Amino acid sequence: MPVGTRGTVKAMTWEEVTELGFRIVLGNTFHLYLRPGSGRVARAGGLHRFTGWDGAMLTDSGGYQVFSLKDLRRITENGVTFRSPVDGSYHDFTPESVMRVQHELGADIIMAFDECPPYPSTHEYARDSMERTHRWAERCLEAHEAARTGQLLFGIVQGSTYEDLRAASARAVSALPFPGIAVGGVSVGEPPPEMRRVVDITLPLLPIDRPRYLMGVGTPADILDAVAAGVDMFDCVLPTRLGRNGTLYTSRGRVNIQNARWAEDWGPVDPDCPCGVCRRHSAAYLRHLHQTDEILGSRLATYHNLAFYARLMERVRQAIDAGTFLAFREASLASWGRAASEEGPAGESHA
Amino acid sequence: MPVGTRGTVKAMTWEEVTELGFRIVLGNTFHLYLRPGSGRVARAGGLHRFTGWDGAMLTDSGGYQVFSLKDLRRITENGVTFRSPVDGSYHDFTPESVMRVQHELGADIIMAFDECPPYPSTHEYARDSMERTHRWAERCLEAHEAARTGQLLFGIVQGSTYEDLRAASARAVSALPFPGIAVGGVSVGEPPPEMRRVVDITLPLLPIDRPRYLMGVGTPADILDAVAAGVDMFDCVLPTRLGRNGTLYTSRGRVNIQNARWAEDWGPVDPDCPCGVCRRHSAAYLRHLHQTDEILGSRLATYHNLAFYARLMERVRQAIDAGTFLAFREASLASWGRAASEEGPAGESHA
Numbered sequence: 024m025p026v027g028t029r030g031t032v033k034a035m036t037w038e039e040v041t042e043l044g045f046r047i048v049l050g051n052t053f054h055l056y057l058r059p060g061s062g063r064v065a066r067a068g069g070l071h072r073f074t075g076w077d078g079a080m081l082t083d084s085g086g087y088q089v090f091s092l093k094d095l096r097r098i099t100e101n102g103v104t105f106r107s108p109v110d111g112s113y114h115d116f117t118p119e120s121v122m123r124v125q126h127e128l129g130a131d132i133i134m135a136f137d138e139c140p141p142y143p144s145t146h147e148y149a150r151d152s153m154e155r156t157h158r159w160a161e162r163c164l165e166a167h168e169a170a171r172t173g174q175l176l177f178g179i180v181q182g183s184t185y186e187d188l189r190a191a192s193a194r195a196v197s198a199l200p201f202p203g204i205a206v207g208g209v210s211v212g213e214p215p216p217e218m219r220r221v222v223d224i225t226l227p228l229l230p231i232d233r234p235r236y237l238m239g240v241g242t243p244a245d246i247l248d249a250v251a252a253g254v255d256m257f258d259c260v261l262p263t264r265l266g267r268n269g270t271l272y273t274s275r276g277r278v279n280i281q282n283a284r285w286a287e288d289w290g291p292v293d294p295d296c297p298c299g300v301c302r303r304h305s306a307a308y309l310r311h312l313h314q315t316d317e318i319l320g321s322r323l324a325t326y327h328n329l330a331f332y333a334r335l336m337e338r339v340r341q342a343i344d345a346g347t348f349l350a351f352r353e354a355s356l357a358s359w360g361r362a363a364s365e366e367g368p369a370g371e372s373h374a
Numbered sequence: 375m376p377v378g379t380r381g382t383v384k385a386m387t388w389e390e391v392t393e394l395g396f397r398i399v400l401g402n403t404f405h406l407y408l409r410p411g412s413g414r415v416a417r418a419g420g421l422h423r424f425t426g427w428d429g430a431m432l433t434d435s436g437g438y439q440v441f442s443l444k445d446l447r448r449i450t451e452n453g454v455t456f457r458s459p460v461d462g463s464y465h466d467f468t469p470e471s472v473m474r475v476q477h478e479l480g481a482d483i484i485m486a487f488d489e490c491p492p493y494p495s496t497h498e499y500a501r502d503s504m505e506r507t508h509r510w511a512e513r514c515l516e517a518h519e520a521a522r523t524g525q526l527l528f529g530i531v532q533g534s535t536y537e538d539l540r541a542a543s544a545r546a547v548s549a550l551p552f553p554g555i556a557v558g559g560v561s562v563g564e565p566p567p568e569m570r571r572v573v574d575i576t577l578p579l580l581p582i583d584r585p586r587y588l589m590g591v592g593t594p595a596d597i598l599d600a601v602a603a604g605v606d607m608f609d610c611v612l613p614t615r616l617g618r619n620g621t622l623y624t625s626r627g628r629v630n631i632q633n634a635r636w637a638e639d640w641g642p643v644d645p646d647c648p649c650g651v652c653r654r655h656s657a658a659y660l661r662h663l664h665q666t667d668e669i670l671g672s673r674l675a676t677y678h679n680l681a682f683y684a685r686l687m688e689r690v691r692q693a694i695d696a697g698t699f700l701a702f703r704e705a706s707l708a709s710w711g712r713a714a715s716e717e718g719p720a721g722e723s724h725a
Binding site (some may be wrong): 029030031033034035036058059063066067068073074075267286287289303304305307308311312314315317318319321322323 | 417
């Protein structure tokens with residue numbers, strides 16, 4: 024899922040998102056709650072109508088963003104109080120209010136309200152937080168079922184980086200009647216091997232008859248690792264955020280288009296890329312647009328990166344169908360030189 | 375001509391510029407000389423190849439931008455010395471060097487190097503400057519003819535706001551073998567009635583068998599006034615710059631999309647506008663995108679404004695062909711409430 028934080032996949036039109044092959048995007052409950060407000064979105068007829076996106080949509084729980092506001096919150100059994108970074112006003116998120124907000128936004132898939140503990144957390148804090156998240160999950164289910172909106176509500180596994188907690192959370196959340204299960208609390212600044220360990224611990228404990236969604240992940244290499252562990256769904260800001268900053272994914276790894284080496288490269292930034300940007304424009308032109316902070320530079324790099332991710336996921340699906348996924352994964356990692364996972368911390372990948 | 379300052383019509387792809395109906399865009403010699411450099415553009419095969427634009431292109435003379443660098447220049451008979459706003463380095467523009475730069479850029483139409491005097495200027499300064507511009511015009515012609523590039527070189531009339539100087543300049547420039555004549559030194563901060571007076575003085579003195587181009591103009595109302603006076607060509611940053619700032623042209627005048635009145639307006643910003651943005655998106659969504667500084671907000675507003683200008687010019691051409699231009703002009707000004715010419719000084723309209 025490309026990330027459409029505030030009702031737009033940054034720098035893209037919906038026509039472009041569609042033409043790239045994406046059929047579902049993520050919207051951020053926290054951001055949309057603040058602006059334009061979920062009541063306003065509801066009066067517009069929901070997020071699809073408001074934004075003009077006619078594909079599927081998932082909204083996250085707001086948990087990740089609220090718990091990133093470290094100095095601005097107070098957590099109780101009932102929920103969390105935070106100050107708006109837009110205007111400093113106070114707001115409460117509870118399992119019930121977050122369900123109501125996501126009902127108003129009207130996405131096809133919505134997420135249970137969870138606490139996303141920071142990395143690192145003590146075992147005691149992670150356990151208390153996880154148990155509260157489980158109680159909130161039940162309250163979300165109750166509030167959601169009462170509203171009868173027809174949306175799909177997914178649960179979220181927490182437990183920080185502790186094997187016993189991740190296992191307990193996987194079992195507890197799987198036991199609830201969620202039609203899909205997400206793994207949360209990763210990509211929050213932990214080292215990449217820690218994230219892989221959490222995924223490897225958790226995935227075997229999730230039911231295989233429901234979609235398994237790894238939230239906020241990740242680099243192309245992270246995605247291939249997680250697919251190998253059994254993950255079905257991802258969202259990540261990397262292709263869009265890095266595109267705006269002039270970092271492009273190529274068949275030979277990630278490149279910084281502002282580097283002088285591209286200044287007079289009249290060919291495409293990735294000769295193996297079939298996307299419209301690589302067919303039409305030179306690396307030198309892309310570099311010039313980024314050097315001069317032109318919006319078109321952000322547009323073209325975002326489009327190229329989303330095309331890279333869309334193609335990656337398409338090839339993953341084809342390889343799984345053909346029974347050649349592990350070979351595809353090895354070949355991909357070799358061609359990228361694992362560059363994609365080596366640049367920048369995993370924590371970069373969240374919204 | 376939409377303005378493509380640095381090799382891109384800001385926020386637009388060339389596919390969009392083409393689909394909007396534009397067949398020629400303007401590039402800024404001064405900006406392109408600094409970045410990416412005209413030598414680099416020449417090595418790319420010229421601006422068309424470098425940017426991927428396959429329509430026609432005109433480059434300006436750089437005069438307007440250089441003479442806007444008030445504290446950074448020294449003017450002599452030979453040319454002007456200025457400091458780069460990018461890196462502080464010193465550069466000389468002379469008639470011969472500006473011809474060479476525009477030959478390297480390779481636009482279809484290039485402009486003679488002129489001095490663009492500030493508003494207000496004394497009669498003495500304006501006369502001296504105009505006479506130097508005429509001498510530079512002859513040097514440009516000589517340098518351009520020697521290069522045999524096949525590009526069309528247009529001359530520029532100056533003379534500030536003085537009737538006798540404008541008349542003298544119109545005659546002097548028209549007497550030279552330029553295939554097109556521009557009126558420069560307007561839209562530099564003078565009150566709108568002054569600009570209209572300059573146009574009304576100058577246009578009757580220009581040959582009708584060559585294109586007459588009013589540089590850096592203007593609002594829709596300015597354009598209708600200038601067409602009435604006989605002007606054939608325009609360039610202006612207003613539709614793109616105002617679009618990025620959330621000001622949209624509509625059939626009822628200019629509106630600020632960030633105004634609260636649009637917050638829950640679920641219809642198009644202009645019900646009479648047939649553009650793709652008005653067909654697909656509500657005013658409320660456009661407002662939200664501008665309130666949250668989303669790139670898509672700049673994109674959609676720019677597209678809409680360029681569609682407004684493209685449609686305006688198409689209707690101007692049709693009305694001229696039908697012999698109904700003056701009626702069209704009156705009806706247009708009435709429907710806009712002359713709002714388009716009343717917001718902001720004329721000087722806003724330059725690159």
